[in-house]
Amino acid sequence: MSSKRVLRTTVMATTIGIAGLLGSGVASAHVTANIYGSEPQKGGSGAIVFRVPNEEADAGTTKLEIDFKQEYAISSVRYKPIPGWTAEVTKTQLPAPVKNGKNLDVSNPVTKVVFTAQPGGGIAKGDSEFQEFELSVSTLPSNVDELVLPAIQTYDNGEVVNWDQVQNGSEEPEHPAPTVTLAAASTTSAHDGMDMSTAEAPDSDSSGTDSTARWLGGAGLVVGALGLGFGAGATLRARKAVKK
Structure with missing residues (x-):
């Protein structure tokens, strides 16, 4: 060449x-939804961490809104406190209940979580800082492979950016909605593996049998020791008789 x-x-x-x-x-x-660890399972629960970078040179981020679809039937959302921020979880009363990931009725699912920076706080202007907002979500739906969680980012100059565009095809939209992939529900239960509590605490019959076996084993050792003693004594007596 x-x-x-x-x-x-x-x-x-x-x-x-x-x-x-x-x-x-x-x-x-972009504003993204991240999972640190294994993917949450359908019908289970999981921790979702929203990473919010600041993108404006002359304005800082002061609010983040996260929307949950009513049909997801999320019954519980808890947030991790962040110094300098307040948070509010909103539930919406529905005219008819929806089924959650465990096939239970939910009439007032979580539909929004809002983080608001206290005065003088927030994500600083420029593109050097980001903030993470962690949520614990339950019960996750079982009828979708991916959660789409639109977010709204508000700056202290009044500008609002909607991260709500769903990707169709290979080209990423300008403001994609945060998404979370859900793993298939596990079919493994506690009964499929060894139950350690059962192994450590046998029932009375097995305990009695085990005690009896131990007693018989101990008695056998004693008898064997006595037999060895008698045998040794007989050998000594025989040797003395031969010498005489």
Whole structure:
């Protein structure tokens, strides 16, 4: 390969690498919903962490609103307190109940969670800071593979950004909605594996049998020891008789 071709290849690879880094930087600036650990299961519960970067050079983020669809039938949402922020969970009374991931009726599911920065707080202006907002969510739906959780980001200059666009196809929209993938519900129950409490606490019959076996084993050891003693004594007596 000629030196010119090597130079062209190196320049091209460098250009692609820089473009990739710039692209990942833009993508990471979106409001996203993240799972740290294993994916939450359908019909179960899970911790969802919303990462909110500031994107305005002259304004800071002072509010985050997260919407939950009524049909998800989320009955409980708890938030992790953040210094300098207040939080409010809103439930909506429905005209008719909806089924949750455990096939139970929910008449007032969680529909919104709002984090608001206290005066003088929030995410600083510029693009150097982000904040994470953690929620514990239950019960997750069992009839969808992915949660779509639109978010609204408000800046202290009054600007509002709606992160609510659903991706169709391979091209990512300008303001994609945060999403969470749900794993299939586990079919493994406590009865499928060893129940340690049962193993450590046998019933009375097995306990009695075990005690009897131990008693018989101990008695056998004693009898064996006595037998050895008698045998040793007989051997000594026989040796004395031979010497005489």
